[in-house]
Amino acid sequence: MSFVCLSSPAWPTDAARSTELARHALLLAPRIRLEPARGVMWADARGLDPIVVAAGLGVLASALGVDQPRAGVAATPIAALVAARTGTLPVTVVPPGTDPAFLAPLDLGHLDPPPPQYLYPLLAGIGIENCGDLARLDAQSVEVRFGAEGVRIWRLARGDDHRPIFGPRPRELPSAELEWVDYELADQEQVTFIVNSLLATVTDQLSRRREGAHGMVLEFGLADRTRIELPVRTSHPTADRRTWLRVIRVTLEPVTFSAPVMKIGLRVDAAAPLADRQGDLFDTGFSTERAAETALAHLLDKQADAIAVAEPTLHPLPERRISWRADADGRFVPRILPGADTVEARTPRLGIQLFPAPRSIDVWSVTRRGVPVPDRYYDGTRNYALSASLGPDRISGGFGEPAYDRDYFQGVRHDGVMVLLFRDRLADAWFLAGWWD
Amino acid sequence: MTAAAPLVPLSNRSPERSRALRDLLVERFPDAVLVPERVTPPLATGCQALDRLLPNGGLPRGRMVTWTSPEGGATAMLRAACMGLLEMGHRVAWVDGARTIGPSGFDGPLIVRPAESALALRSAEILLRSGGFGLVVLTGCDPEHQGMLRLSRMVHEGQGAFVALTERSLTATVRVTSRFLLDRFRWAVGPFGDVAAVESVAIEITVKASGWSRSTIVNLPAVSHELRLSVEPGLADRRGTLD
Numbered sequence: 001m002s003f004v005c006l007s008s009p010a011w012p013t014d015a016a017r018s019t020e021l022a023r024h025a026l027l028l029a030p031r032i033r034l035e036p037a038r039g040v041m042w043a044d045a046r047g048l049d050p051i052v053v054a055a056g057l058g059v060l061a062s063a064l065g066v067d068q069p070r071a072g073v074a075a076t077p078i079a080a081l082v083a084a085r086t087g088t089l090p091v092t093v094v095p096p097g098t099d100p101a102f103l104a105p106l107d108l109g110h111l112d113p114p115p116p117q118y119l120y121p122l123l124a125g126i127g128i129e130n131c132g133d134l135a136r137l138d139a140q141s142v143e144v145r146f147g148a149e150g151v152r153i154w155r156l157a158r159g160d161d162h163r164p165i166f167g168p169r170p171r172e173l174p175s176a177e178l179e180w181v182d183y184e185l186a187d188q189e190q191v192t193f194i195v196n197s198l199l200a201t202v203t204d205q206l207s208r209r210r211e212g213a214h215g216m217v218l219e220f221g222l223a224d225r226t227r228i229e230l231p232v233r234t235s236h237p238t239a240d241r242r243t244w245l246r247v248i249r250v251t252l253e254p255v256t257f258s259a260p261v262m263k264i265g266l267r268v269d270a271a272a273p274l275a276d277r278q279g280d281l282f283d284t285g286f287s288t289e290r291a292a293e294t295a296l297a298h299l300l301d302k303q304a305d306a307i308a309v310a311e312p313t314l315h316p317l318p319e320r321r322i323s324w325r326a327d328a329d330g331r332f333v334p335r336i337l338p339g340a341d342t343v344e345a346r347t348p349r350l351g352i353q354l355f356p357a358p359r360s361i362d363v364w365s366v367t368r369r370g371v372p373v374p375d376r377y378y379d380g381t382r383n384y385a386l387s388a389s390l391g392p393d394r395i396s397g398g399f400g401e402p403a404y405d406r407d408y409f410q411g412v413r414h415d416g417v418m419v420l421l422f423r424d425r426l427a428d429a430w431f432l433a434g435w436w437d
Numbered sequence: 438m439t440a441a442a443p444l445v446p447l448s449n450r451s452p453e454r455s456r457a458l459r460d461l462l463v464e465r466f467p468d469a470v471l472v473p474e475r476v477t478p479p480l481a482t483g484c485q486a487l488d489r490l491l492p493n494g495g496l497p498r499g500r501m502v503t504w505t506s507p508e509g510g511a512t513a514m515l516r517a518a519c520m521g522l523l524e525m526g527h528r529v530a531w532v533d534g535a536r537t538i539g540p541s542g543f544d545g546p547l548i549v550r551p552a553e554s555a556l557a558l559r560s561a562e563i564l565l566r567s568g569g570f571g572l573v574v575l576t577g578c579d580p581e582h583q584g585m586l587r588l589s590r591m592v593h594e595g596q597g598a599f600v601a602l603t604e605r606s607l608t609a610t611v612r613v614t615s616r617f618l619l620d621r622f623r624w625a626v627g628p629f630g631d632v633a634a635v636e637s638v639a640i641e642i643t644v645k646a647s648g649w650s651r652s653t654i655v656n657l658p659a660v661s662h663e664l665r666l667s668v669e670p671g672l673a674d675r676r677g678t679l680d
Binding site: 288289290291292293294295296298299302303305306307308309310312318321322324346347348349350351352353354355356387388390410412414415416417418434435436437 | 483484486487507508509510511512513514516517520521524528535536537538539540547548549550551552556559560563564566567568569570616617618619622624632633634635638640655657658659
């Protein structure tokens with residue numbers, strides 16, 4: 001017996017009284033559905049004593065001026081509804097398992113919704129007068145004679161009613177909030193500090209539920225009564241506090257509050273179970289994937305742009321030929337260019353190493369075909385003699401950017417190390433750009 | 438009364454089958470430790486030139502390896518090792534402490550570019566301790582004695598392989614040095630008779646460990662077109678060339 005239906009032949013139509021009734025009814029049952037147009041109110045009595053709930057609703061309705069309230073209690077909505085409408089007592093209880101028997105002697109017009117008018121002569125034509133007569137037939141016969149509408153009525157007459165009276169119960173997702181009135185927060189670090197403590201509460205709740213959040217909402221209440229909501233997202237569901245703190249820090253960084261903060265709330269917007277994926281015996285790194293992800297999240301917590309992804313820019317100057325973009329995803333993805341020959345990639349070959357900014361050096365040069373060519377250089381620590389200087393490769397340009405005009409040389413030192421030098425022709429100065437290793 | 442038949446045919450107990458089964462298990466479960474041996478097998482990098490030099494044919498797990506000559510072709514050898522390990526499905530991280538990785542070296546491993554040297558050390562510690570990475574390479578960072586000890590502890594905890602390009606090798610189990618052999622370079626001569634490009638270089642690599650000392654000479658190609666700033670790899674950049 002989970003359905004309680006309260007009915008009245010003269011249900012009040014004013015919204016204020018209905019709202020008041022629903023507000024008080026929620027103290028008796030967790031879920032209430034009000035249908036003033038049909039003159040009924042539903043209460044979900046699962047896990048409760050339905051008779052107590054029904055009696056309470058009746059008393060409540062009477063107190064709020066509802067005329068002749070009658071309650072019905074049954075395991076199916078149709079039986080509860082009919083019991084409420086046809087009952088003469090304040091509470092009519094249909095014992096579990098007796099819903100068809102309760103409906104059987106009743107006229108078909110008591111069903112809700114009732115049969116359409118065109119069906120009555122057809123039903124009367126074969127001697128069907130009440131619900132029991134119809135319920136005794138089989139579905140196929142009813143469908144052949146009365147069509148789909150007949151089958152609907154047949155189901156109701158049998159007490160077979162699965163209509164959803166109450167919507168799905170919304171999941172309560174973890175949340176935490178803090179409000180204060182005796183001081184005001186204007187410093188970003190203080191805000192982050194409080195968010196961190198709220199985050200600890202939320203992630204603990206998530207961990208206990210074995211869930212991970214991939215969306216949260218930060219809510220700020222300001223002293224000027226404005227509310228700010230900031231959604232934050234992660235690439236994959238996680239309950240790791242460090243990961244979330246990192247994402248929230250990045251979100252908060254550009255935010256400026258127009259007034260001091262008086263309230264901070266944090267609630268989970270979207271969560272998913274932390275289910276382990278099916279393992280693969282042939283994936284050598286599968287067992288340690290989570291450890292690697294946690295380590296990367298920790299790393300990004302230390303420095304948000306620590307993990308870098310290079311993007312070719314095709315700029316003529318070597319130090320600007322690639323730009324580094326921070327990878328805040330925190331996932332390990334081997335970056336191998338499509339079509340790259342792995343055998344060739346496994347073959348060791350020298351690659352150029354570049355200083356973040358070219359280093360100024362002193363160069364002693366010799367002239368070769370009218371061009372000064374480096375012969376030895378001093379980098380501030382020691383002198384290096386060059387066995388060979390290959391070049392120059394002249395690079396000049398600067399459209400829409402500071403002009404540059406450089407002569408590059410590939411120098412081979414006496415110890416065999418190959419270095420990249422250049423002469424800035426505009427400033428007439430020598431620089432060490434990098435070396436091959 | 439007749440003797441009971443053996444449960445397992447004698448032919449199935451041959452040493453060859455046992456060896457084959459063991460090899461199969463090692464191949465399928467490379468991280469597993471064989472109980473009779475009680476040692477973790479080394480991490481073969483797939484770079485033959487390097488694996489042949491290292492004790493037991495690979496980088497030791499849970500032990501520190503130092504490469505004490507950072508300008509001797511170490512990056513080229515380790516980059517090849519990284520690519521080999523990536524191909525085998527291992528995670529590989531390269532902590533670029535000095536932020537000197539150039540245009541030709543960014544492909545492959547996870548690249549960590551810390552803002553400062555202390556953070557490079559900390560990054561390496563985090564990655565090593567997690568145990569989630571098959572190989573971690575630390576470059577451009579010369580940790581103090583305490584830092585080296587801490588790194589040793591972390592790599593032991595995580596049981597991955599670790600190579601540090603540093604001049605300090607106090608806590609290292611395997612020490613690697615390398616140097617260029619200038620007299621073995623191959624040069625390309627230009628139309629004027631002078632040297633136009635370096636075709637290949639030779640490096641001598643020496644590996645020393647307890648009871649182990651091995652040395653070899655490796656020839657590495659030097660692609661001058663790519664090195665000489667060509668925007669398109671494989672094409673010589675002729676802009677502004679005077680000769």
